[in-house]
Amino acid sequence: MAERRRSRLLKMKSRIVHFRSSSAFMTFVVAYAVFTEQFLFAVIVPVAPFSLAQRAHIPDSGTQYWVAWLFATYGIASVVSSPIWGWWTDRNSSRRTPFLVGLLWLLGATVLLWLASSKALLILSRILQGVGATVIWTTGLAILVDAVGEARIGESMGYVAIALNLSTLTAPMLGGVVFARAGYNAVFAMACGVVALDVLLRFVMVERSTLVEKTAAARCGTAMKLGENGNGCYLCKMHQEKEAALEMSITMISVAGSNSTDLKSLQHLETHDKLQSGKQSRSRVPPLLRLLLSWRFLSALWGGFAYATILAGFQAVLPLRLNSIFGWDSVGGGLIFVPLVAPGLLGPLIGALADRFGHRWFATAGFVGLCPALILLRLIEHDTFAHKAVLCVLLGVVGLCGTCLLEPLIAEITYLGGGQESENGSGNVKVRSYAQAYALFNVAWELGDTAGPLVAGLMVDSVGWKTMSLTLGLLAGVSAVTTALLLVLSLLAINIFYATYNIHWRLELAFVFSDRTAWMFVANLPWLYILAAKNQPIRFLTGYSYENLNILHRRLGEMMCLLALLHGAGMVAAWYCLLRPTGMTIWHFLSLPIIILGLSALACYEVLYLTSLASFRQWWYEVFLGLHVVLQTAGLVLVFFHHRNGRIYVGIALAIFLVDRLVFRLVMKSRSTRADLTVMEDGETVLVSADWPVMDRWRNMLTAFLGLDVQYGWSPTEHVFLTIPSIARKHNIQAHPFTIASSAPARGQEHAWFNLIIRAHDGFTRDLLHYAQTHTTATIRLDGPYGSVDALHMLQSSDIALIVVGGSGIAVAYPLVWALLHGYDAEGGRPRRRVGLIWVVHEASHVSWIGQERLEEMREMGLRVVVPAPTSKAGRPDVAALAEATVHEMAGDGGVDCRVGVVVSGPDSMNRAVRNRCANMAWRGMDVNLAVEKYGW
Numbered sequence: 046m047a048e049r050r051r052s053r054l055l056k057m058k059s060r061i062v063h064f065r066s067s068s069a070f071m072t073f074v075v076a077y078a079v080f081t082e083q084f085l086f087a088v089i090v091p092v093a094p095f096s097l098a099q100r101a102h103i104p105d106s107g108t109q110y111w112v113a114w115l116f117a118t119y120g121i122a123s124v125v126s127s128p129i130w131g132w133w134t135d136r137n138s139s140r141r142t143p144f145l146v147g148l149l150w151l152l153g154a155t156v157l158l159w160l161a162s163s164k165a166l167l168i169l170s171r172i173l174q175g176v177g178a179t180v181i182w183t184t185g186l187a188i189l190v191d192a193v194g195e196a197r198i199g200e201s202m203g204y205v206a207i208a209l210n211l212s213t214l215t216a217p218m219l220g221g222v223v224f225a226r227a228g229y230n231a232v233f234a235m236a237c238g239v240v241a242l243d244v245l246l247r248f249v250m251v252e253r254s255t256l257v258e259k260t261a262a263a264r265c266g267t268a269m270k271l272g273e274n275g276n277g278c279y280l281c282k283m284h285q286e287k288e289a290a291l292e293m294s295i296t297m298i299s300v301a302g303s304n305s306t307d308l309k310s311l312q313h314l315e316t317h318d319k320l321q322s323g324k325q326s327r328s329r330v331p332p333l334l335r336l337l338l339s340w341r342f343l344s345a346l347w348g349g350f351a352y353a354t355i356l357a358g359f360q361a362v363l364p365l366r367l368n369s370i371f372g373w374d375s376v377g378g379g380l381i382f383v384p385l386v387a388p389g390l391l392g393p394l395i396g397a398l399a400d401r402f403g404h405r406w407f408a409t410a411g412f413v414g415l416c417p418a419l420i421l422l423r424l425i426e427h428d429t430f431a432h433k434a435v436l437c438v439l440l441g442v443v444g445l446c447g448t449c450l451l452e453p454l455i456a457e458i459t460y461l462g463g464g465q466e467s468e469n470g471s472g473n474v475k476v477r478s479y480a481q482a483y484a485l486f487n488v489a490w491e492l493g494d495t496a497g498p499l500v501a502g503l504m505v506d507s508v509g510w511k512t513m514s515l516t517l518g519l520l521a522g523v524s525a526v527t528t529a530l531l532l533v534l535s536l537l538a539i540n541i542f543y544a545t546y547n548i549h550w551r552l553e554l555a556f557v558f559s560d561r562t563a564w565m566f567v568a569n570l571p572w573l574y575i576l577a578a579k580n581q582p583i584r585f586l587t588g589y590s591y592e593n594l595n596i597l598h599r600r601l602g603e604m605m606c607l608l609a610l611l612h613g614a615g616m617v618a619a620w621y622c623l624l625r626p627t628g629m630t631i632w633h634f635l636s637l638p639i640i641i642l643g644l645s646a647l648a649c650y651e652v653l654y655l656t657s658l659a660s661f662r663q664w665w666y667e668v669f670l671g672l673h674v675v676l677q678t679a680g681l682v683l684v685f686f687h688h689r690n691g692r693i694y695v696g697i698a699l700a701i702f703l704v705d706r707l708v709f710r711l712v713m714k715s716r717s718t719r720a721d722l723t724v725m726e727d728g729e730t731v732l733v734s735a736d737w738p739v740m741d742r743w744r745n746m747l748t749a750f751l752g753l754d755v756q757y758g759w760s761p762t763e764h765v766f767l768t769i770p771s772i773a774r775k776h777n778i779q780a781h782p783f784t785i786a787s788s789a790p791a792r793g794q795e796h797a798w799f800n801l802i803i804r805a806h807d808g809f810t811r812d813l814l815h816y817a818q819t820h821t822t823a824t825i826r827l828d829g830p831y832g833s834v835d836a837l838h839m840l841q842s843s844d845i846a847l848i849v850v851g852g853s854g855i856a857v858a859y860p861l862v863w864a865l866l867h868g869y870d871a872e873g874g875r876p877r878r879r880v881g882l883i884w885v886v887h888e889a890s891h892v893s894w895i896g897q898e899r900l901e902e903m904r905e906m907g908l909r910v911v912v913p914a915p916t917s918k919a920g921r922p923d924v925a926a927l928a929e930a931t932v933h934e935m936a937g938d939g940g941v942d943c944r945v946g947v948v949v950s951g952p953d954s955m956n957r958a959v960r961n962r963c964a965n966m967a968w969r970g971m972d973v974n975l976a977v978e979k980y981g982w
Contacts (some may be wrong), residue, residue, distance in 0.1 A: 064253040071192035072201045074246045075185045076208035078148070081243045082181040083209055085155060086119065087173060087216035097953075099229075103164065111164065115171050117495065122175030124491045131183045131484025144188060145247050147180025152240045158207035158235035162610050183485040187479035190459050202452040203392030210386035224562055237949045258561055272593070336461060337483055345457040346489040348408060351524040352450050353493025353963050355415065355517050358501030361444070366510055367436075371428050380487040384437045388444040396452040406968070408457070411449035413526035418442040420518035423511040452694035468714065511880045533600045540565055540604055544611075553622040559615025564935045566608045567684060567691030571700040573601050575675075579831055580714065592658045599657070606654045609647050616640070639687060646683035651674045667808050669778060677702065710766075710828050711821060716754040720799075720825045726890040730853070731810075733767070733801040739790050757826050758790045760796065761860035762978060765829030767801065772809075772816045772823075780828055781809050784978075786856035788863035802894055804853045836948045836976040840865060843946030843974065845935050846878055849959050851885040851951030855894055861948065866906045879935040881909035885951065889915050910936055924955050925962035932966070932973075945971060950978035 064070055102112055131145070134143045154173035161167045186205075193201045224232050229286045268665035336342045418439050425436050461482060484654040504513040523534060544565050548558055575581050576598035579591050591598075620634045634640060653676040655661070662669045681702070685695045720735040740757045755765060766780035816823070840846040846865055850858040865880045882903075886892060892912065904910050911931060913922040928947065936943045945966075949959040956977050963975045 050087055062251060065249055066192070067199075068193045071189060072204055074250045075189040075201075076205045077179075077246060078144075078181050078185045078243055079205050080208040080212040081148075081239055082151070082178045083212035084216045084239055085236055086149065086178065087213060088232065089158070094197045100471070109143050111167075115167060118168055119171045119175040119178075120491045120495045122172040122181050124488050124495075125177045126176040127183060127484040127487040127491070128481070130179045131481040134180075134184045134187055134480035136538055144180060145244075147177050147184060148240065148244055148247055150180075151177030152237065152244065153729040155233065155236055155240060157228070159237075177488060179484070181488070183480045183484045184485045186455065186459075190479050198396075198456045200393050200396040200452075202455045203394065203396035203448075206389050206392040206448060206451055210389035214383070214386055249466060266619065322500065334487060342458075342461045342482070342485075345454055345461065346485060348412070348450065348524060349456050350489040350493040350496075351412075351456075351520055352447065352454070352488045354497040354500070355419070355493075355521060357445060357494045357497030357951035358513075358517060359419070359497070361498035362501045362505050362510070364515065366425075366505075370425065371433070371839060375590070384440040385444040386443060388448050391445070392448050392452060395448055396456075399449075399453045399456060407449045408453040409525050411446040411453070412521045413445040414442060414449070415521035416518045417526070418446065418512050418518075419521060455486070458482050467967070515833075533597065536597065536601060537604065540569070540608070541850050544608070552618060555615045555622065556619035559612050559619060561609045562612040562615065563688060564691065566605055566612065567688055567694040569601060569605050569608075570681075570684070570694050571701060573598065573605060573703075574698040574701040576601060578701055579828075580705050580709040587833065592831075592836070593833055602654060602657070606650055609650055613647055615642070616643075642687035646680050646687055649680035649683060652676060653680065666781075667775075670779060681827040686832060714754050715826060717824060717826045722813075722821055722823055724814070724817050725835050726893045726940045727888050729805050729814065730891070730894065731803045731805065731813055733803060735799045735825070737797055737799070739794055740910045755785075755797075755799065755830055759785055759830040760789050760832070760834045761864050762857055763789075763830040763832035765801075765827045765831070768826040768828070769823050770826070771814075772821075776809060776812065780808060780826075784832075784856040785830065786859060788860045791867075801855050802856045836865060836978060837861060839974055839976055840946040840948060841878075842944065843877055844882070844943040845932060845945045847883070847928060847932055847935070847945065847947045849883045849885075849924060849947065849949040849955070851924075851955050852887060852891065853894075854978070855884055857948070857950040858884065861894060862903060862908060866903060866908060874977050879909065881911070881931050881935055883911045883913075883931060885913055885922060885924060885955070887916050887917065891915075924951075925958040928959055929962055929966060932971075943972070945973045945978075947973065948976045948978060952981075 130143065130147070151174060154170050154177050157173065158170035189201055189205070219235065220232055223235055253951070301448065395407065422436075422439055425432050425439075429624050459479065459482070501513055504516060534873050544558070544561050548561065550556075570980070576594050577591075581591060581594070620629070620631065624634060625631075635644070653673065656669050656672045656676075681695055681699050683700075685692055688695075718735050718737060720733050723732040723734065724730070725732055737756060759765075762784065764782050764784045766782050768776065768778075768780045770777040781805060783801045785799065786802045787798050790797045803810055803813060805811050840848075840861060848858045848861055862880060862882055865878065900910055900912075909931065911927065913927065916922070928949075932945055932947075936945070947959065947963055949956050958980065960975055960977060963973045967973045
């Protein structure tokens with residue numbers, strides 16, 4: 046009987062503990078924490094003027110100024126403390142500890158604000174409140190995603206949004222009512238009661254990780270007791286033997302591969318210990334930096350900043366606008382926010398749909414919908430029922446679009462934070478950096494909260510309500526585009542603004558516009574050459590390779606060509622209006638020395654643009670390469686003499702060009718070595734292979750910062766520019782880009798094996814094939830490495846990594862596969878990712894580029910290899926369908942809950958087919974990310 050009662054008590058205790066750690070209860074705790082934070086922020090709105098006037102003895106004329114400072118210091122403290130709090134949360138073995146500490150800090154700050162009787166104490170209390178509130182949006186959301194998982198974070202954020210909207214509505218209202226009925230102390234007593242309940246909830250909650258640890262400890266303790274009784278613990282022994290066997294098998298694979306590989310193979314295999322130490326060393330880059338070097342994360346931060354700016358600015362000026370039109374008092378101004386926040390009740394539904402069909406669709410739709418809704422608010426001008434009804438509808442649309450934005454943005458931050466891992470306080474690499482990702486998002490959000498009221502208020506005062514609503518609408522519209530397009534549009538807008546600002550549009554004044562476009566052309570020259578440089582300062586500051594910024598270089602070059610044409614047209618118009626009446630003929634005008642210099646410079650840059658088109662580059666690369674260097678130099682010289690006042694810009698551009706070409710590419714990044722040339726079995730492919738001792742890149746700050754040449758190593762997917770002077774005299778000044786086909790040396794590795802797979806076509810590659818048929822070695826000059834590791838980082842943050850390549854695209858795939866298969870050991874706390882490779886070959890002999898033995902070896906290490914029948918016999922396979930089938934096979938039962946990363950490198954038709962199929966899979970609810978490594982330059 047006693048045993049049965051004890052069993053029931055244990056079951057009840059177990060149920061209570063599981064409820065305290067359940068997803069529903071944890072969502073409620075975090076949602077209430079968000080309610081508390083926003084409640085404390087907004088409840089002082091009706092109390093602050095009284096507190097400043099009666100307790101801090103500030104005159105009425107200075108009340109508005111100090112109220113603004115009370116809110117500003119709150120935001121500033123939150124911005125400054127967010128990264129620190131996020132870092133500490135991820136370092137701490139338990140998120141519950143900083144969560145509780147932050148709340149107690151917030152309670153103390155609220156009590157201090159209650160008792161404050163001077164300006165200094167009021168400001169200090171608000172600073173402490175800002176620091177304490179940061180924990181909600183860093184640690185709190187990290188606890189939430191730990192409890193519900195990334196796959197359901199959108200739905201859970203819907204409930205958090207409801208709590209946020211509820212506190213935004215009720216806090217000022219309750220603060221005003223309680224203050225009017227019961228006085229100053231009752232308001233803060235109510236606030237402390239809200240915080241006290243939050244403290245209770247945080248003591249009650251049990252982290253999921255803590256529950257798992259306790260369960261594991263209990264099982265282990267039971268097993269130990271069995272061992273003490275002489276029965277032994279079969280499960281524990283089996284687990285230990287399995288771990289030992291797994292470690293031994295991995296080491297044996299590495300050692301066996303190391304013993305069987307000669308100098309001409311694609312990679313000399315290192316032992317498991319060296320690879321593991323190398324990978325762990327590389328993973329010590331702070332997660333904050335890795336996040337900030339991600340275009341996708343910056344896009345999410347921009348989305349949060351833009352939405353916060355729009356929302357805060359809108360809320361700051363709307364009540365005054367409605368008061369001036371409808372004459373509404375504070376009650377009416379408060380009630381009009383009901384249609385704005387009511388759509389937040391749909392948050393869980395929208396979050397669930399976003400989790401199912403993809404977050405980016407909803408975020409884009411939210412910004413697209415905000416754009417016209419905000420712009421149309423300019424139509425509300427008269428105190429009529431129709432205008433009031435339109436106002437409510439537009440506010441409802443704004444609220445619905447905002448709901449579509451918040452959940453996907455948080456989900457995106459969650460996804461990207463989950464892809465970064467940092468060391469906890471015990472030194473184990475096992476904690477995903479959710480808190481640090483949320484901390485950065487909180488920084489962006491608070492900056493938007495600060496900028497919104499400031500910008501909107503100043504615009505209403507200076508240019509009016511209509512221009513303000515138009516500006517916020519355009520901000521929403523611009524935020525709906527991709528990061529690259531956003532930068533291009535920003536670049537275009539800046540050039541248009543400066544080219545047209547304060548211009549009088551009369552034909553006789555065309556020379557003014559012509560002169561302005563000339564200035565814009567020369568002012569853009571340094572930026573054009575910085576973006577074109579292989580060793581650009583932007584890369585050193587941000588980590589983005591020149592290929593990432595090449596789209597900006599091309600678009601800026603196109604805009605500059607247009608500016609040059611407009612400058613020429615303006616000068617012709619000036620001749621027609623001003624010089625032709627004096628008797629100067631067009632031929633006399635065009636024969637002036639300064640005009641000849643200008644026309645020559647115009648011709649250089651226009652021909653430079655035409656020969657830089659993709660079709661010309663692919664048709665005649667050697668001519669493109671030569672003309673690009675010659676015309677750039679000639680154009681700079683001609684502009685230098687044509688536009689004397691712009692010589693400073695020309696000098697800067699020329700200096701950038703010379704430093705990149707002469708200092709970096711010919712000296713610091715260049716290396717000559719003796720290489721073996723091997724004609725492969727198909728007779729159309731040359732393997733260029735070499736080896737050398739690896740220099741320690743981390744021996745000093747210069748090499749660590751710049752990386753220098755390939756002697757110091759390289760990363761997967763990076764490329765070099767190859768020159769082989771001995772082939773022919775013309776190739777002495779030509780450098781052709783090729784992806785490095787061998788795996789990247791790990792840190793601590795003493796020797797590097799370098800390979801290039803070069804498929805013969807025309808020009809240099811055909812000459813190299815003929816040379817390799819009669820020569821087995823040659824002296825090669827390598828300029829590099831260059832490139833971006835974004836594709837590798839994307840695959841490392843995925844549960845399923847699929848690489849689809851065609852032909853010599855295996856040069857991209859092999860280093861990636863090698864890094865993924867040997868890198869998972871450094872990622873404790875994450876399950877081993879599934880890696881797949883689809884390689885489409887034209888001839889069966891092309892498999893020899895890697896070797897059947899090497900493919901089998903990687904298959905044994907867990908690689909899913911698919912090599913369809915050669916296209917020369919079976920025709921082109923349906924690569925897109927094959928890629929989707931492979932993804933579903935590797936996903937198994939996980940299905941849509943898996944992160945899928947796809948890298949494709951092949952002909953344009955293959956890239957396009959795989960890209961479209963991935964978009965279709967994302968539309969159907971799978972979390973798919975794609976990177977395209979294109980052929981050609």
